[in-house]
Amino acid sequence: xxxxxxxxxxxxxxxxxxxxxxxxxxxxxxxxxxxxxxxxxxxxxxxxxxxxxxxxxxxxxxxxxxxxxxxxxxxxxxxxxxxxxxxxxxxxxxxxxxxxxxxxxxxxxxxxxxxxxxxxxxxxxxxxxxxxxxxxxxxxxxxxxxxxxxxxxxxxxxxxxxxxxxxxxxxxxxxxxxxxxxxxxxxxxxxxxxxxxxxxxxxxxxxxxxx
Amino acid sequence: xxxxxxxxxxxxxxxxxxxxxxxxxxxxxxxxxxxxxxxxxxxxxxxxxxxxxxxxxxxxxxxxxxxxxxxxxxxxxxxxxxxxxxxxxxxxxxxxxxxxxxxxxxxxxxxxxxxxxxxxxxxxxxxxxxxxxxxxxxxxxxxxxxxxxxxxxxxxxxxxxxxxxxxxxxxxxxxxxxxxxxxxxxxxxxxxxxxxxxxxxxxxxxxxxxx
Numbered sequence: 001x002x003x004x005x006x007x008x009x010x011x012x013x014x015x016x017x018x019x020x021x022x023x024x025x026x027x028x029x030x031x032x033x034x035x036x037x038x039x040x041x042x043x044x045x046x047x048x049x050x051x052x053x054x055x056x057x058x059x060x061x062x063x064x065x066x067x068x069x070x071x072x073x074x075x076x077x078x079x080x081x082x083x084x085x086x087x088x089x090x091x092x093x094x095x096x097x098x099x100x101x102x103x104x105x106x107x108x109x110x111x112x113x114x115x116x117x118x119x120x121x122x123x124x125x126x127x128x129x130x131x132x133x134x135x136x137x138x139x140x141x142x143x144x145x146x147x148x149x150x151x152x153x154x155x156x157x158x159x160x161x162x163x164x165x166x167x168x169x170x171x172x173x174x175x176x177x178x179x180x181x182x183x184x185x186x187x188x189x190x191x192x193x194x195x196x197x198x199x200x201x202x203x204x205x206x207x208x209x210x211x
Numbered sequence: 212x213x214x215x216x217x218x219x220x221x222x223x224x225x226x227x228x229x230x231x232x233x234x235x236x237x238x239x240x241x242x243x244x245x246x247x248x249x250x251x252x253x254x255x256x257x258x259x260x261x262x263x264x265x266x267x268x269x270x271x272x273x274x275x276x277x278x279x280x281x282x283x284x285x286x287x288x289x290x291x292x293x294x295x296x297x298x299x300x301x302x303x304x305x306x307x308x309x310x311x312x313x314x315x316x317x318x319x320x321x322x323x324x325x326x327x328x329x330x331x332x333x334x335x336x337x338x339x340x341x342x343x344x345x346x347x348x349x350x351x352x353x354x355x356x357x358x359x360x361x362x363x364x365x366x367x368x369x370x371x372x373x374x375x376x377x378x379x380x381x382x383x384x385x386x387x388x389x390x391x392x393x394x395x396x397x398x399x400x401x402x403x404x405x406x407x408x409x410x411x412x413x414x415x416x417x418x419x420x421x422x
Contacts, residue, residue, distance in 0.1 A: 009412065013409075013412060014408075015411050016405055016411050017390070017403075017407075017408075020390050024367075043401075078415075079414050079418075080415070080418040081414065094308065094309045095309050095312075097308075097309065098305045098310075101306075102305065104407050105406075105407070108407055108414075109410075110410060110414070128305065148421075156235075172421055173417045175410070175413050179231050179315075181252055181253055189416045189417050191409070191416060194228050195313065195315070195316075196228075196231075196316070196319055197225075197227055198224075198386070198402070198404045199227070199316060199321060200223050200290055200319075201220065201223055201402060202384065202400070202402040203296075203321070204290060204291070205384075205400045205402060206296070206383065206400050209398065210383050
């Protein structure tokens with residue numbers, strides 16, 4: 001069994017891409033994949049792919065490659081995606097709604113089961129099959145449903161208040177899209193996401209190529 | 212003037228977060244920011260923030276810190292976000308619609324001016340103020356409007372066909388959310404984004420903390 005500390009952050013970030021391609025190959029009826037075939041489907045440096053695969057601890061078979069089933073199971077187990085966490089999403093704006101409808105999350109261990117919003121026009125609605133509740137129901141529902149994970153997609157001005165509510169109600173993990181650093185106790189995992197990071201890399205690559 | 216090659220990828224990815232906070236401080240009426248104050252607002256390691264700021268090439272003033280205006284200008288110029296690229300978005304599903312409505316992109320040098328979708332029920336609609344056109348209008352409109360950047364949010368099965376259309380019509384840069392490696396000529400910048408990479412890091416941190 002692999003431990004999280006064995007793998008570096010860049011490897012962890014590449015795992016979902018491997019998983020997506022391996023599952024596609026499995027659906028197409030393949031049982032094995034060679035490293036070369038996998039590299040051809042990927043935009044990562046071949047040397048990185050080879051190293052990442054070795055770290056998964058699955059022995060490849062000569063002339064066959066990796067058993068897809070085993071490799072998929074190893075990656076899912078490493079990421080904890082063989083179990084599913086139920087999550088609440090707070091802030092059903094355009095980004096929040098997109099995350100609620102983003103199917104890969106549900107396939108990858110994170111099932112958003114309801115949304116919350118301060119806007120009375122939104123509460124009571126069902127978006128991508130998930131109901132939107134008013135904010136004041138949040139602490140009660142976190143406790144009653146035993147939800148441990150939350151996604152914050154509210155404007156940054158509101159985010160700390162929401163985080164405080166969530167932590168008090170018993171949330172363990174916050175995936176924070178609000179662009180502000182949240183103060184949370186050390187036992188709560190707070191992971192900050194900034195969608196503009198990808199745009200930054202894209203922009204720099206564009207300028208380099210077309211100055 | 213800084214050149215892209217000077218900065219490493221992790222620094223580039225942190226720049227949008229600095230920019231967001233610096234702009235907020237400027238709006239609040241501040242003129243200067245100390246490194247310590249900035250570090251307090253951030254979730255990055257202090258040593259990384261100090262190094263990143265030095266790389267921006269703006270001298271700090273003793274006891275005052277960095278001039279916000281100068282630091283913002285340096286970061287924006289480095290990212291090329293002082294100019295705005297107009298972009299088309301292809302695939303107006305839930306993710307595509309969220310990106311069309313995501314205000315930080317427009318503030319950060321990427322203005323999505325229209326969407327395209329294969330679904331006749333979507334074409335003709337206006338989403339977040341942007342019109343959705345049918346797919347067969349894409350090559351003509353790329354040429355006529357001189358658009359050079361495109362965002363692909365179609366299912367992976369469709370993505371290569373769309374990329375071929377875009378390249379033929381004269382697109383320079385593709386921001387690809389379709390989870391498939393696109394074959395494009397070397398002069399076209401194709402940047403792949405996988406939203407599940409952030410989820411992977413969050414999941415691993417959650418498992419480490421709460422096993």
